[in-house]
Amino acid sequence: MTPNLVYIVVIGVLFAAGVSMVLERSLTRVLMGMILLGNGVNLLILLGGKAGTPPIVGLGPEEEMADPLPQIMILTAIVITLGMTAFLLALAYRSWAMSGHDEVQDDVEDRRIMQLAERDEGSGTDDTDHEATP
Amino acid sequence: MLAVLILHAAAALLAPLLVRALGNRALYLLALAPASTFAWTLVNRAPLTETYPWVPHLGMDLALHMGTLSWLMLLVVSGIGAIVLVYCAHYFEQGDPALGRFAGTFLGFATAMTGLVVSDDLLLLYVFWELTTVFSYLLIGHKGEQVAGRRAAMQALVVTTAGGLAMLVGFVMLGHGAGTYRWSEIAAGPLPEGSTVAAILILAGALSKSAIFPFSFWLPAAMAAPTPASAYLHAASMVKAGVFLLGLMGPLLAQAGPWRPIAVIAGALTLLLGGWAAMRQHDLKLLLAYGTVSQLGLLTVAFGAAGRTAALAGAALLLAHALFKAALFLVVGIIDRQTGTRDLRDLSGLARRSPVLAGIAGLAVASMMGVPPLAGFVGKESLFAAFEHGGAADRLVLLALVAGSALTVAYGLRFLWGAFATKPGVAPVELSPPSWGFVAPAALLALTGLAAGLGASWLDGVLTPYAELFSGPAEHLALWHGFGLPLLLSAVVLAIGGLVFAGQRRGRPWPRQKVPQAADVYTKLMSAVDRAAVELTGATQRGSLPFSLGVILLVLVIVGGSTLLLAGAPWPSGLRLWDSPLQLVAGAVVIGAALVAARSRRRLTAMILVGVCGYGIAVMFVLHGAPDLALTQFLVETVTIVMFVLVLRRLPVRFSARPLRATRIIRSIIAVSTGVVAAGMAYVAVGGRIATPISTDFAEPAVSYGGGHNIVNVALVDIRAWDTMGEISVLVVAATGVASLIFRRSGALQRRRKEQGTATSRHGSWMRAADNPEARRQSIILQVVARLLFHTIVLFSVYLLFSGHNAPGGGFAGGLVAGLALTTRYLAGGRRELNAAAPVDAGLLLGTGLLIAVGTGAAGLVAGGQVLQSALVDLTIPVLGHLHFATSAFFDVGVYLIVVALVLEILRSLGAELDRQHDVAAREERRALERQKEPV
Incomplete structure (x- = not known):
């Protein structure tokens, strides 16, 4: 199979645009980036099967039929993306309602561990910083 | 022997209940389990072998064997176990709340110990070996509120588990070399080649368990356990496990040089x-x-x-x-x-x-x-x-x-x-x-x-x-x-x-011994592990989402890119520009929309451009020969846009402050390089497809077996039905998650149910919701049109659902169309109108859909086939005539209902509930303003 330039460029652009949005802090923007990335991945999967007539038996000769397997996988992916979008949107709204913005904040616990590392301390979870048993 | 193990395990499970019911006297009753084991062992003489199939396809059996040494150990373990249990009845105070837990753990330990000494399969022995470690951890840490107890328990656990892991490696080497994991078979043959390392590893496990130098330090610390537990674990049974292993394996493994x-x-x-x-x-x-x-x-x-x-x-x-x-x-x-x-x-x-x-x-x-x-x-x-x-x-x-x-x-x-x-x-x-x-x-x-x-x-x-x-x-x-x-x-x-x-x-x-203390080494080692964990976590987990994502993507770029460039990927020889000019147009639209969306600072603009992207992709699906994908993509994109608009109307118009210039540049570099690598992978992947696709064989069984002509739909509900089952479960979870994020209190959910109830109770009026103030603000013409169209669209969605087996459509597409019908009603008339259109609880609908889908799957099992297996049914019904359908159609009905419910849930949560919260906030604001205006 020879590759099709349009597909390749579209995939590249969707990835690049998606990634640049995902790397931001605003949750709605991250979500839009995920949608773009998802579209890019779907196309990448689609490219794995050959193009042709719709995979419906009786519509045309079977040899010219498009490969149905990537389509089946993509169909699942599209609908899952819908569910994820709904959830993340609700999350973004909740974040906005509670804190006035929809930005993804830094993890507090991770910050605490970074501070411990800067002070060259242990977490104390090993119970060894007490006097040893006789 | 299996009966003995089961008896012990049952006693362990019953122990907390019995102790609660009978108090300390329950221990006499529980002592009967080890006591009967003791009696059984006295009457039976070694050797004795029992085998029960366990995991046949892994070649693992419950292989039990009692040799003379095992017989002796069994006597010790059961006899002393029974005696110590009787002693416990006096040792613990009446009504000690922790006694039930202690008795259960104690008998659990006795079970593990009994299993250990009669195991013939090395891996089974290992399982029991580690179980004794776990129970010993619980018994040493019986007074978990004391630091000393906790630390001693952890020390014993770490030391003996480390030894146990070494032993496991030794077992695997030995079993692999001998071709069997049955000790009775290994012991009969000569020592497999190269078993010296295995012997040393097994020895390390045994010595650590028996608290032999240099592992001795954990045993004195373990005296934090209650004295009866010490008497049993740390004198009679557990510490003997290592010695027992030495005695069991000595006849063979002592042939390895360093053992003795x-x-x-x-x-x-x-x-x-x-x-x-x-x-x-x-x-x-x-x-x-x-x-x-x-x-x-x-x-x-x-x-x-x-x-x-x-x-x-x-x-x-x-x-x-x-x-x-x-x-x-x-x-x-x-x-x-x-x-x-x-x-x-x-x-x-x-x-x-x-x-x-x-x-x-x-x-x-x-x-x-x-x-x-x-x-x-x-x-x-x-x-x-x-x-x-x-x-x-x-x-x-x-x-x-x-x-x-x-x-x-x-x-x-x-x-x-x-x-x-x-x-x-x-x-x-x-x-x-x-x-x-x-x-x-x-x-x-x-x-x-x-x-x-x-x-x-x-x-x-x-x-x-x-x-x-x-x-x-x-x-x-x-x-x-x-x-x-x-x-x-x-x-x-x-x-x-x-x-x-x-x-x-x-x-x-008495003078102090001058030998270096292994306990100090242990303490230093544990502190070092803790410190290293903090340093490593601090260095890698920066707690920032963009940072973590950036690292992941960089790895993708570096590994993926270098593989493409260096590993001599099979680069395709040729390149087509496009298949049809229309493809070029669609591609250009997608590219343009994506690029502008990435640069846009306004939420709505960005969203609409992302939507345009999706529609462009749908066109490309059509041109590729994927009408089902195109249909679903169009519908999903539409629902997504509606969803976004519903939420974005409450959020600020613009995205929050732009990041600093430096991070913007780094971001762009990562983005562009990811795009280039992805494009490269796409280019190579096409050429990499050499094998004949499995799906070339899908066409014939799709018709003869699945009873449909649309291969994609038949595959979704039949060949890959498990996949779809997982997918609808995700949808159910997502819908529930949305509701719980938006409806903040359970009271809000109850109110919602009540509102739905009022909508159903008022029969008779065609414009059911016309008397509500909210609806009056909306365009009456739009409402009427939405109502006129509603049933037609719903009918169409049902048509899509059932025709999907042979033509583009199916449960997903049908459900989305029905969802859009509801969306139209909501957009035209607000939340009361939505309740009038769908007077059901979305959660109920979700559950019904899932029940139907799972029920169809289980029906295949009941009918003697496999889960989710479908059958073809031919029925002749007087009015409808001849019906030919596959039972997987019912599965598709479940999918349809779940998708409808998801959209309904989205409208109720992101639409109606946000309206209500906004109304409440606006009313309060107005009141506050009026109060300010009032003369003091």
């Missing part, structure tokens, strides 16, 4: 160091603990030497040690309980207060010291005899044994003196007399030690089959061997020990 020297040297060292440390202790329990360490060293020497006489002596000593050490622990428990202390500097005059207790302890200590005619004497004599005739190395070992035994005599006397003697200058302690049920277990154990010594010839007969596994000159267990070196040594040991004790009483305090 390592075991004997480590054992002898432990014997001396443990005895030395015991002389320094003031806590009676700790004294016994170090004594146990020392005795385990003695047993390791006996079994590790892997000679015939030594092994026989080892087996006899194993029994003797279990009897006297458990008895001594129980005595310490009684003293501790009845006087409130176990410090030998505070105890005085106990022998006079309780001569019975002193007698029991004296009998047990005599056995420990090797005084005839007790069991300890019989074992030790044989052990001396085993090393009597060897070369220089054996002489050296004999010397160590004599020195170690003399120390044993010394600390044995120290124990007796410390616990019972009347000391000048110490006030005699008060002892509330213990009930006879409290004392009887210890007495029974001590007397059994006497009986085992007197019955030495019987013991010899029973244990000889085990000794015969080894080669070497045959000595017998007997009380009287005649005058010879062993008897002389026994006398010398007693004499030296007595002198050492007398000397210590008069002289300076």
Whole structure:
């Protein structure tokens, strides 16, 4: 199979645009980036099967039929993306309602561990910083 | 044997309930489990083999085998287990809330220990081995609120698990080399090639479990456990597991070079160091603990030497040690309980207060010291005899044994003196007399030690089959061997020990041993692990989402990119520009929209451009020959846009502040390089598709078996139905998640249900919601049109659902269309209109859909097929005529309902509930304004 330039460029652009949005802090923007990335991945999967007539038996000769397997996988992916979008949107709204913005904040616990590392301390979870048993 | 295990496990599970119902008396009942095991073991004689299939396709069976050594261990484990349980009934106070947990854990441990000694399969043995570690962790940490208890439990867990893991590797190497994991089969054959490493690893596991140098330190710390647990785990059973393994595997693995020297040297060292440390202790329990360490060293020497006489002596000593050490622990428990202390500097005059207790302890200590005619004497004599005739190395070992035994005599006397003697200058302690049920277990154990010594010839007969596994000159267990070196040594040991004790009483305090403490190494190691974890976590987990994502993407770029460039990827030879001009147009639209969306700072603009992208992709799907994908993509994109608009109307117009210029540049670099790598992968992937796709065979069975012409849809509900099942489950979870994020209190959900109820109750009026104020604000024409179209669209969605089997459509597409019909009603008339259109709870709809889908799957099973298997049905119904359909259509109905419910949930949550919250906020604001305007 020879590759099709349009597909390749579209995939590249969707990835690049998606990634640049995902790397931001605003949750709605991250979500839009995920949608773009998802579209890019779907196309990448689609490219794995050959193009042709719709995979419906009786519509045309079977040899010219498009490969149905990537389509089946993509169909699942599209609908899952819908569910994820709904959830993340609700999350973004909740974040906005509670804190006035929809930005993804830094993890507090991770910050605490970074501070411990800067002070060259242990977490104390090993119970060894007490006097040893006789 | 399996029945015995099941009995134990059942007792362990019932224990907490029984203790709650009956109090301490329940322990008598529970003691029946190990007691019946003891009786069973007494009547049955080794060898005995049972096999039950467990995981046949992995070749794993529940293979149980009882040899002579296992038989002995089983007697010890079950007998002492029963006795200690009876003792516990007196040791713990009535109504102790932790007793149920203790009893359950204790019996769980007994189950694991029983399983360990009768396992024939090495992996099964390993499972039980680690189970004993886990239960021991729970028992040591019984007083989990104390730091010392927690730390001791963790220490024992870490040390023995580390050894256990080494042992597992050894087992796997051994089993792999021999081609079987059955010990009875491995033991019969020659030692597999290259088993030396395996032998050393297994030895490491055994030594760590038995607290042999350098792993000894965990055992004294483990004395944080309640005394009965110490008596059972740390004297009779668990610590014996390592020694047992040495004895079990010795006949074969001692053929590996380093086995003998390592075991004997480590054992002898432990014997001396443990005895030395015991002389320094003031806590009676700790004294016994170090004594146990020392005795385990003695047993390791006996079994590790892997000679015939030594092994026989080892087996006899194993029994003797279990009897006297458990008895001594129980005595310490009684003293501790009845006087409130176990410090030998505070105890005085106990022998006079309780001569019975002193007698029991004296009998047990005599056995420990090797005084005839007790069991300890019989074992030790044989052990001396085993090393009597060897070369220089054996002489050296004999010397160590004599020195170690003399120390044993010394600390044995120290124990007796410390616990019972009347000391000048110490006030005699008060002892509330213990009930006879409290004392009887210890007495029974001590007397059994006497009986085992007197019955030495019987013991010899029973244990000889085990000794015969080894080669070497045959000595017998007997009380009287005649005058010879062993008897002389026994006398010398007693004499030296007595002198050492007398000397210590008069002289300076016992000097500290100069050997480096492995416990310090352990502490340093654990601190180092903790520090390294903090440094590593601090360095890698920056807690920032963009940072983490950036690192992940960089790895993708570097690994993916370098693979493309360096690994000589099969680059395709040619390149087509496009298949049709329309494809170019669609592609250009997608590219343009994506690029502008990425740069846009306004939420709505960005969203609409992302939507345009999606529609462009849908066009590309059509051109590729994927009408189902295109249909679904169009519908999903539409629902997504509606969803976004519903939420974005509440959010600020613009995205929050732009990041700094520097991070923007880094971001762009990552983005562009990811795009380039993805494009490269796409380019190569097409050429990489060499094999014939599996889906070329889908067409025929789709019609004959799945009963549909649309291969994609048939695959979704039939071939890949499990996949779809997972997918709809995700949708259910997502819908529930959306609702719980938006409806903040359960009260809000109840109110929602009530509103739905009012909408259904008002029958008769066509414009049901027309009298609500909200609807009046909306365009009446739009509402009427939405109503007129609604049923048509819903009918169309049902058509899509059922025609999907043969033409583009199906449950997903149908459900989305129905969802859009609801969306139209909501957008035209607000939330009351939505309730009028869909007077059901979305959660109910979700559940119904899932039930139908799962029910269809289960029906296949009930009908004798596989889960989710479909069948073709031909029916002739009078009015409708002939019907031909696949049962998977019902599965699709489930999918349809779930998708409708998801959209409904989105509209209710992101639409209606946000409206309501906005209204409430606006009303409050207005009120606040009016209040401000009012003249004061």
